[in-house]
Amino acid sequence: MKVGILTIGNELTSGKIADTNSAMIARAMQLQGWTLARIMSVGDDNDAIHDALAYLLSRVDGLIVTGGLGPTADDITTAAIARSFGLELYTDKTVLTHVRDIFENRGLHWTQNNAKQAVFPAGSRIIANPSGTAAGFALYRAGKIVAVIPGVPHEARKMLFEGVIPLFREEFPASALHVRTSIFRLTGIAESAVDEAIAGDRLAEAGIAVGFYPNFPENQLVLTARESAAEAAEEKLAAACKTIETRLGKYIFARGEESLPGNIAKIMTERKLTLSTAESCTGGMIANRLTDLPGSSAFFERGAVSYSNESKVALLGVPAAVLAAHGAVSEETARLMAEGIRRSAGTDLGLAVTGIAGPDGGTAEKPVGTTFIALATGGKTLCRHYAFRWDRRRNRTIASESALLMLWRYLTEELRNAG
């Protein structure tokens, strides 16, 4: 089955915003096993929409259109499509009531132009919008299907998965296999190394599609099984997941929509553990990522951004003599930073980072990227040396990621040992 995407809006052709819906839809099509033949964007322009529809519909079986369904004068998608197909417009009473209810519930003032969002081309099948006022619609033309949804990304995403894809699967049952996917979030491994690690497992030959999506400093590995029977897809996927876990287990820090800070927070909150941080080169990035989560005050006690040597002495109790003898960027300092913040904060764990992010400050002995990360646990203090090779921004990002990873590994290891 061949699919096309048409995104509509002057904000796209003027560069006001980047088209992120197309990539989101493209990934969803990929998971279904459908071929995405064309992606096109045009402005809010009757002739351009008409011309693009004709071009795309002669090349694809299913077309997904986004954008231009709002209440304002420049939202012309519905009217342009109706005109293009020679269809009358009608007002859907149920949708109109729904839109009015939303206004009422939110205490918004109703203006007549909002009634436009309940207008559809004759013969439309309505696609519900659970999170907004602009409903979508689908039209059938000569064995092909056109589905139209709003451009607002979170609305488009929900309506794609809950409305458009089920409709497409219903319309093209031959291509409607049962699709099951599993997402692994990995860190500390490159695409080529992943390829190598799973090369012998012939996942592709077993009918498992493997997608790798790098998003510095993390990577997503997506496994997809497509089978005519739901059970077969589930079994095949489960077997493939086991393979991935065996081969790449130590790089997998999260599954599905989970995140590394989120998984750390979950474990720490459950186990009633507390954390404090001492950051030099990462400058507060670790504390920031952890406190980004709702409820982080349950485990995060405090953080020190000890940028100067004086602050490492005053806030963390690192002796000036150690700084003088070994330098601020050293294993000795990192260990004392972690132990110092743990002791003064009175937390179960203390996490510390010190490094040279660059672009300046490197020496022959300690080049830019030299970083030490330490985790004080009360018993032993773990410490590891890293040699990052990126620019300042990415050295800081990968340092914070590596610190969170050290913490996560400790927590999961502890849990495992504790049974």
Next chain:
Amino acid sequence: MKVGILTIGNELTSGKIADTNSAMIARAMQLQGWTLARIMSVGDDNDAIHDALAYLLSRVDGLIVTGGLGPTADDITTAAIARSFGLELYTDKTVLTHVRDIFENRGLHWTQNNAKQAVFPAGSRIIANPSGTAAGFALYRAGKIVAVIPGVPHEARKMLFEGVIPLFREEFPASALHVRTSIFRLTGIAESAVDEAIAGDRLAEAGIAVGFYPNFPENQLVLTARESAAEAAEEKLAAACKTIETRLGKYIFARGEESLPGNIAKIMTERKLTLSTAESCTGGMIANRLTDLPGSSAFFERGAVSYSNESKVALLGVPAAVLAAHGAVSEETARLMAEGIRRSAGTDLGLAVTGIAGPDGGTAEKPVGTTFIALATGGKTLCRHYAFRWDRRRNRTIASESALLMLWRYLTEELRNAG
């Protein structure tokens, strides 16, 4: 003049990456005053490229193609275009030497497939790539021009401005006006308020195009003058900039490529001022944004992420009695946090934030979003109350932005007063 964009790559049709080049090119076309008629993406597929070229070239005067110029087997753009236009391929000796030199200088191993990057369709005009190995090329077909550049965003951007746009201006002199732009970075004002503030100034009637690009929590306002004489464009732009400065001066924190943290760092470093921060709800975000800049150790001394009440007492010397009487989120606490970190760090300035980011923790008296920001200066301590109305993530972001803005306003005010 009508322009089209064709981006090529399986990574686009599979959703592996989002197409950010199109928005970048669209903005550049907008600034030139050219109409972007179509944006299209296809995979690395001969037939799709051929078909898309034919469609687009019958609708535009100039076509910009990106992607598929690399050395690997799936990079087929050059060959597909040559085949589509019935042109032979040839190796450009100068480009080949250039590519070989890059390999030699970087100490990379030369493999024969890299010679592919010096192959072009007959009759091509080479577009130099100052930052990579893949050169671009332009072809002229029946009064139209096709410019082909790599997909790597920073290479595409440089080659667009230095190669493609000058070529298009040369080829279509009638549309080749002199373009001058000025970018204002604003904060604390919405698009509708900007519209209102400059409504009376009829910039559009004076031939100044105004673009507004929201990027939470900042906004960019772009003024563009296009005139047949360079001097006229400059004069017109200067007059418009004066208007904007008069009307919106207090919201403008940066011009062009400058940033708010960058401008703060510049002033503080020049004046040899030092800063420490005390953050509660922003959890290290302010320290992180400031230390993201190279050379930030010149002014940033330390930061405290005082998440718990205990840490506000221990790190900042806020009396427990004040916390008990007024609460952690109060003007009294904010002031004492700023003064406490300033005093203990021994810095010129101390900046503090305390607030309720949400989703929990709000009360009737202090709802989610209640935030106090204080700046201790040695003399007086400034403090302001904010009532943000966003979700947790955006409440934190706008709180850190507002804190930086308070600091920046103080610094620029001080500078002004000091002459």
